[in-house]
Amino acid sequence: MSSLGIAAAPLLRRDETIAVALLLAFAGGCLDAYTWIVHGVMANAQTANLVLLWVYGMAGERARAMQFVPPIMAFALGIVVAAWLRRAAGERASAISTLIEILLLIAVGILHNRMPEIAGTLGISFVAAMQAAVFTRVEGATYSTVMITGNMRQAIEGIFAVASGGAAVGTLRRSGIFTAVCGAFGLGAALGALMTKAAPDLALGLPVVALLIVLLRCEVVRSEASP
Secondary structure, three states: OOOOOOOOOOOOEHHHHHHHHHHHHHHHHHHHHHHHHHOOOOOOOOOHHHHHHHHHOOOOOHHHOHHHHHHHHHHHHHHHHHHHHHHHHHHHHHHHHHHHHHHHHHHHHOHHHHHOOHHHHHHHHHHHHHHHHHOOOEEEEEEEOOOOOOHHHHHHHHHHHHOOOOOOOOHHHHHHHHHHHHHHHHHHEEEEEEHHHHHHHHHHHHHHHHHHHHHHHHOEEOOOOOO
């Protein structure tokens, strides 16, 4: 409580702002489009990789099925590293993980011509996992920057709650945030696909730029609350 008897507004973490969420979703869409076009696997959506692994495996196409194993394993490793980083670095985890992601994507871009499978599938899936595990909230609400299924569900539920009456204060705003995140992911996928087809050697520059902006914003861990 303040001296005037008014409760102070909670501080908002920089890594939970709408701007950061939109930039990360944009980067996530770019990465998924890139890996699907270049490698035929998904960097972010491990559900799709797991389904295709079993579809091709049960069809007897073992070689084709096995190409989905490396991204799944790299994603799992990225989750473990991110969990350790959150424990070791605390509030600095978001900035440190973003820096690691940027460096890995630059390395992927450099090594892609020499080791396309290793660099492309393993490196990008690892990056996607770290992003998914470290950036989990926007304005206090749980969301995902690397897939839109849950975001879409929450957006639709919020709109329905408002339309049917009895919605809590802020429901429409939160629904709008989830809708915007889905849109940013789609925009990233569209531009990522165009860039990958037009200039594949430069395509990873899009998510790198987005992550660089995120890194700059996350350098200040907390922002002052809005009046």
